[in-house]
Amino acid sequence: MTAMLAMTQHQRKKVPIILHDESEKAQTWSHVFSEETRKQSIPVIAACQLKERMYGELQGLNEEEAAERYGKQQVHEWRRSYHIPPPKGESLEMCAERAVAYFEDNVEPELAFGNNVLIAAHGNSLRSIIMYLDKLTSQEVTSLELSTGLPLLYIYKDRKFVRRGSPVGPTEAGVYAYTKIGTIQTEA
Structure with a gap:
């Protein structure tokens, strides 16, 4: 688009x-x-x-929902890390x-x-x-x-x-x- x-x-x-x-x-x-x-x-x-x-298990969740499920620090690490992917997702390195x-x-x-x-x-x-x-x-x-x-x-x-x-x-x-x-x- x-x-x-x-x-x-x-x-x-x-x-x-x-x-x-x-x-x-x-x-x-x-x-x-x-x-x-x-x-x-x-x-x-x-x-x-x-x-x-691909955010894997975080796909479709907003930040608040993801933080409730996995913890704020863990979600931050998955989203902002270069090497660490979220569960069933891809890291920025993989992308x-x-x-x-x-x-x-x-x-x-x-x-x-x-x-x-x-x-x-x-x-x-x-x-x-x-x-x-x-x-x-x-x-x-x-x-x-x-x-x-x-x-x-x-x-x-x-x-x-x-x-x-x-x-x-x-x-x-x-x-x-x-x-x-x-x-x-x-x-x-």
Whole structure:
């Protein structure tokens, strides 16, 4: 949904088309045959690797309910620890393994080819990718707070990432206005 909302603000007014790769039939259905349509559209790729961290037995509980069941300190440790997963859930480290692997395998090749990519995902998968891009430690990433709905812009140049935007806005005037989007990667 975030990716679709972002595209409504894109200057070129391209139409997002969701591409599927989960089966041969889905790939066939999402194939764009017309060159004219291809020029007017932008691919949206749904990737389960960008889904939010799985909280296991904490899933569906608010903080108060989780604290009543497991204790406030234990819940805090599960939620804020990099290495320790909640029962039947995944740690931030596990989330980072899948999100960063996806980024390296699918996003970086697009960037190396000269395409721009918008990633719309949840906090912990984004936090994991930012950890990779900014070379943060496991201690630094657990205290990283992200603002909802505010973009971060990274420039990929000479096989390095340079942050050019922040949660409070771009550091260069007009940097978002002149950025083309080649592909949207989003959680499945």
